[in-house]
Amino acid sequence: MYPENRNPNKGRNIAIGIVVSLVFIGLFAGCIAVVMQFVELSKNGKMDRWLEANADDEDMSSNYGYYDEDGDFYYYGETPEENGFGYYDEDGEFHYFEDETDPLDRFDRPTHDEDIEGYETGEYFSFPADNRVEGLHYSVDIKEEEYRDGENTTIYYNYPVVKGDVPNVDAINDAICAEWESLLDYYEEDYRDYMYEGDGILAQLDGNVTYMSEDILSIVYRETVYYGAYLDYQADLYLYCLNFDMKNGQLLENTGMLDIDEEFVEDFRERSERQNADSVLDYYTDEDAMYYFRDSYYLILFYCPQGMEVGLNMDEGWVTVTYPDYEDYLKRM
DSSP states (O other): OOOOOOOTTHHHHHHHHHHHHHHHHHHHHHHHHHHHHHHHHHHTTOHHHHHHHTHHHHHHTTSSEEEOTTSOEEETTOOGGGOSOEEEOTTSOEEEGGGOSOGGGGGOOOOOGGGSHHHHHTSSOOSSOBOOOSSSSEEEEEEEEEEEETTTEEEEEEEEEEEESOTTHHHHHHHHHHHHHHHHHHIIIIIGGGOOTTOOEEEEEEEEEEEEOSSEEEEEEEEEEEESGGGOSEEEEEEEEEEEETTTTEEOOGGGTBOOSHHHHHHHHHHHHHHHSSOGGGGSOHHHHHHHHTOTTTEEEEEETTEEEEEEEETTEEEEEEETTGGGGBOOO
16 A cells, blocks of 8 residues: 555645646747748748758757657667567676567566675575475465467466475465456456557566465565566565464454664664665655554565565665564564
8 A cells, every 4th residue: 555645735736737838838829920930931942941951950850760661669770570679687688579489488587695794604594495394284385377478478487386294285385376366357357458569577576485484485576577668667675474383373453563663773774784785764764664564564574494574665766684583573472
């Protein structure tokens, strides 16, 4: 859920709207004057001489490429087959989407974990994670699925399936499936009917078992979703966390676990700088950070072999920090 915008500056917005309207009126009048000048030049037979005099300016605009008869722009030396949208990889190399043989290649994003000592030693948690264990009163299988619609929409998703003598096992599996089901429902019921030509969704929802014991099961979807024409308009990076009490088969409320205050936020900033080389919270005040940590939409929280992973889903992406001493930050009952 996004924060509500109550628009407290309505009067100021009206004034701005009036100013903008006057600017547009002035621009419109200027366009009419230019058109009238061209008409006058044509009537007097001066158009050819004017074009000849301004030929240098026209050439300046075509130093880098040209437009074909369909209005498509091409750089000089570029074939029509090379024209299109693409992306830069971690080495700064540009790749056109048309050159990809496997759409899954787009989901291989560098994390630079290898540059931080704690990841190599196992001090810090990292993805991908498959921390399933055997010999418990329940087991977990991983199921892989793929959804396709037309040429431009493909959604890859894998998710855990719980089996065994567990209370509310059906409700647990329903909660696990609800995340990828919501994306399919969004596409079919809200997105598809309003798509432009070439529009679509390319997504991967990767279900990870980050922790598994007799008492706790933690599942985290690592999600990457590309929207828009040529899948180039927007990319969402998100972690969706599910923590289950396996003794009673209940989904735990993540926002009720930690005692969030200014001291916690300051500590998180310091840990993030060590573990991630920087901190996404540099752009936010302590008050903003506390709000995000207390909101289930932004909060990332799940168990892992190292202890507990805590972080935030932000517009810039997601960031997490490993807390081996998480019990020191739990709310006291």
